[in-house]
Each structure stands twice: as C-alpha cells, then as structure tokens.
Amino acid sequence: MATQARSKSDDSHNHTEKDAKNGDNGHDHQDGHSHGLFGGHHHHHDNAYLTSQNKNDAGVRITRIGLYCNLGMALAKGAGGYYFNSQSMIADAWHSLTDLASDFLTLATVSWSLRPPTDKFPTGFGKVESLGSLGVSGMLLGGGIFMCISSLQILHAHFFLDAAAAAEVMAHGHGHSHSHSHGHDGPSLHAAWLALGTVLVKEWLYRATMKVARERKSSVLASNAVHHRVDSMTGIVTLFAILGANFIHDASWLDPVGGLFISLLVIRAGWENTAAALYELADRSIDDDIKRSVRKSVTKALDNDIMLANGQQHLAELRDVSGVKSGQNYLVDLELAVPADWTVENVRTIEDAVRTQVGGSVRGVRRVHVRFVKLDETIEKFDEFISGEISPRASPEPEDHDHSHDDHDHNHGGKEHNH
Incomplete structure (x- = not known):
C-alpha cells in the first residue's frame, strides 16, 4: 500500500518538540x-x-x-x-x-x-x-x-x-x-x-x-x-x-x-x-544546506523498497530541489522523473513516501510540493512560469471595439456611396 503522508497541521511543531527532548538532529539541522x-x-x-x-x-x-x-x-x-x-x-x-x-x-x-x-x-x-x-x-x-x-x-x-x-x-x-x-x-x-x-x-x-x-x-x-x-x-x-x-x-x-x-x-x-x-x-530560495538535507531525505525514501500498485519496483529519480523560507517554515518544491507510462496511482505512491520522509526528517519543512516529469525528457527550469513576452492586454474588449469600429466605418462608407 502507499505510504500515507502526514496531514496534521502541527507536524513540524511535534517534530520540534521531539528534537528538544532527544537532542539535535545532526546533519539535518542548520x-x-x-x-x-x-x-x-x-x-x-x-x-x-x-x-x-x-x-x-x-x-x-x-x-x-x-x-x-x-x-x-x-x-x-x-x-x-x-x-x-x-x-x-x-x-x-x-x-x-x-x-x-x-x-x-x-x-x-x-x-x-x-x-x-x-x-x-x-x-x-x-x-x-x-x-x-x-x-x-x-x-x-x-x-x-x-x-x-x-x-x-x-x-x-x-x-x-x-x-x-x-x-x-x-x-x-x-x-x-x-x-x-x-x-x-x-x-x-x-x-x-x-x-x-x-x-x-x-x-x-x-x-x-x-x-x-x-x-x-x-x-x-x-x-x-x-x-x-x-x-x-x-x-x-x-x-x-x-x-x-x-x-x-x-x-x-x-x-x-x-x-x-x-x-x-x-x-x-x-x-x-x-x-x-x-x-x-522576497521569496529567496532556501539555503544550500537545507537543500542537501532534503535531497538526502528524498534519496533515502527512494532507496526504500517502495512497491507500486502492480507489484513492480519504482524507477523514480530526483531531478531538482528548490523552495522558499517562510518564517521558521520551509516550503519545498521537488522535481521527480518517472517513466512516461506510469499511472496516477503510481506517482501518488511515490509522492506520499517522499513527503512523509522529508517531513519527518528535515526540521521546519511544512509543505512538500512534487512535480513529475518524464524520465526521457529534459525540462527547462522555470518553464511553468508564464513568459513575460505574452501581452496581458490581449482580451476580447479591444477586439469587439475594433470590430464595431470597422463596421461603423464600413456602414458609413456605404451610406456615403448610396448617398
């Protein structure tokens, strides 16, 4: 079965208190x-x-x-x-x-x-x-x-x-x-x-x-x-x-x-x-040591024996780690590459396992967002952002206005011709 992700809002707080009782996290702490x-x-x-x-x-x-x-x-x-x-x-x-x-x-x-x-x-x-x-x-x-x-x-x-x-x-x-x-x-x-x-x-x-x-x-x-x-x-x-x-x-x-x-x-x-x-x-990226801790946790999760719904071993691999710091919270974004023929159930199994591992081992992580890409393709970074070259003024209003204006000119010209 898929490993269930944590959904309680106080996970990070509970983890912090656990660390206060048991000592520091070692390398996973900044x-x-x-x-x-x-x-x-x-x-x-x-x-x-x-x-x-x-x-x-x-x-x-x-x-x-x-x-x-x-x-x-x-x-x-x-x-x-x-x-x-x-x-x-x-x-x-x-x-x-x-x-x-x-x-x-x-x-x-x-x-x-x-x-x-x-x-x-x-x-x-x-x-x-x-x-x-x-x-x-x-x-x-x-x-x-x-x-x-x-x-x-x-x-x-x-x-x-x-x-x-x-x-x-x-x-x-x-x-x-x-x-x-x-x-x-x-x-x-x-x-x-x-x-x-x-x-x-x-x-x-x-x-x-x-x-x-x-x-x-x-x-x-x-x-x-x-x-x-x-x-x-x-x-x-x-x-x-x-x-x-x-x-x-x-x-x-x-x-x-x-x-x-x-x-x-x-x-x-x-x-x-x-x-x-x-x-x-200003949403500057998280520090490199936090990225290393997240990467290590994701690698550990993927190295575990995660069984997919069809009983096969997974072929997922980590491509990129990014995110922003929000107060004492870290909002982490991951990019994972998987085979193109995977089902939604398969990617969800991997996503739950990764989120659980990262949330439980890297202090301060409050959100893990996973983006999946195909193994055999290379995606340009930040490709999900809308290009600034696309004009935001392209809307139906100017087109309708132009059309009405053209019709007006055409009719006016017709009236002149008939006159």
Whole structure:
C-alpha cells in the first residue's frame, strides 16, 4: 500500500518538540550561526528549546535560564549605563537586545506561524514571523546607528572642542549630567562592577550550556554556548573601556571608543537580520544546506523498497530541489522523473513516501510540493512560469471595439456611396 503522508497541521511543531527532548538532529539541522572577527556575529536561533513544553528537559531548562539572564542583564546594563554615564555599557545593552529580540519574536509568533493554511493564505502564516523580524531588526539597526552617532559626537567633543563645549555635548548626548568623584566626564567606576558581573554570568552560562551540549551531543546547544562566550568577550571590552577611562590619565575617550566598537556590532547584526527578513519576504530560495538535507531525505525514501500498485519496483529519480523560507517554515518544491507510462496511482505512491520522509526528517519543512516529469525528457527550469513576452492586454474588449469600429466605418462608407 502507499505510504500515507502526514496531514496534521502541527507536524513540524511535534517534530520540534521531539528534537528538544532527544537532542539535535545532526546533519539535518542548520544552526545558522557565523562568528566574525572580535566577536562580531550573526545568528538565527533554533528555538526548539524555547518553544518546547518539556520544562524538565536539561536543554530546555538551560536555554530558558539563558533567556531570563539575557533579559535581566540587558535591562541592568541599559539602566547602569545611563546612570553611570557609560557609552560602552549602553551600547552593550543594545547588543544584548539584538539577541533577545529574536527569541521573543519566535515565542510571540510560533503558534501563529504554525497555523494550517487557509483559502486566503494558501502558503500558511510563516511570513508573519518575517514581518515581525523586519520590524524588530529595523528597530535594533536604528538603535545601533543612534549609539554610533552618539559615541562619535562624544569623541569629537573630547578631541576637538573646548571644555565648556564638550561638557554641553556630553549633557546633551546623555540627557543627564552626573558629578563624579574622579573629577572627569568619563564613566563612573561603579559601572565596572556591573560589567564584571555580566562577564561572570555569561561565562557561567557558556560552561553550563556547553556541558549539556556535550552530554546531549547537540549542535544547537553548542552554538548557543559559543554565543554566550562571545557576549562574555563583548562584556570584557566594556569592562576594560570603563577601567581605562578611570585609571589611565586623560583617557575618558576610551569609554565612547568601546561604545563605538559595540555599536558597530549592533549595526552589523541589525543589518544582517533586516536583510534576511527582506530576503524571506522576497521569496529567496532556501539555503544550500537545507537543500542537501532534503535531497538526502528524498534519496533515502527512494532507496526504500517502495512497491507500486502492480507489484513492480519504482524507477523514480530526483531531478531538482528548490523552495522558499517562510518564517521558521520551509516550503519545498521537488522535481521527480518517472517513466512516461506510469499511472496516477503510481506517482501518488511515490509522492506520499517522499513527503512523509522529508517531513519527518528535515526540521521546519511544512509543505512538500512534487512535480513529475518524464524520465526521457529534459525540462527547462522555470518553464511553468508564464513568459513575460505574452501581452496581458490581449482580451476580447479591444477586439469587439475594433470590430464595431470597422463596421461603423464600413456602414458609413456605404451610406456615403448610396448617398
């Protein structure tokens, strides 16, 4: 009998929760992290551990602890940077928000994006997450640019303006003015304790998360652990900027330099996330590693002993894999070549087997559309699209108008002749 395809709308959600309980999928998972120079990084969280309902799982627990710690530290660094007059700490708070935004966005949209498709939304609701991501990343990009400009203004005032003008710029830039016992306009030394605390918390999160990742052999948790370590390094930059501004003679410029450095990281992450959201909304193709995972799953399905209705072995082969990303969902298109004399029942048997295998082994796949072609022919890619050379103006209305106009001319000419 034909293998039955999954039809429940929550297949992807169930599969995600299963992975959160049993560890990562290995090669079928795309962790989406890339780390650049000096801790610059861009990442898309795999939020299986945040959305799972299994709160007793070690991976779920440490991931949510990390989320709560990030939230607390972002608020503390923002308030502390404002009160202690530290540009680098305020920029570090924005840096923390770039990571929190992705997690909270997923938590807010996961149930919506996993709703089944409707007549009005035939491809589902995954783009809701893409729209939200565009808004949040745009906000963070703007925040990073604001912090960058603020740091540049303070550096300009420090090096190029007199003391009175520099003090005015500082008061305008921060919106407040504090008097410090160390007698200069740099950050308060008390900010160093807050920076040190965030470094220690992040280092503990790195070690705790990496321990669970090694026990579970989970690349998802390992990526999150590395991300905690990168945040710890950013906190060290903030700490040294504050200490240098307090203990090195006439080095209050170090704090806005640290803020400038961190704001550039925020701008980079905000721009990359904004670009990723725009690409999703523009229906750019799925990543190559997802294509490889889909191809491997399809090959595995075709290698199984699929018996057709007439008892024969199938001769189907995979020709092409494509698709688009819709939020956290993947809408996959496959092209399979089969013999020209196959019946509808035969192709349906293959289609069900392939859809079941891909949907069950590649995380995030929400739809598998299969197109069948003949084995002995080569089909040009994108041939199903209507050529742009065909004029959309070819309609009956102009023809009827032209015909009536011709008749009118003919009759008019006849009348003239009779007259």
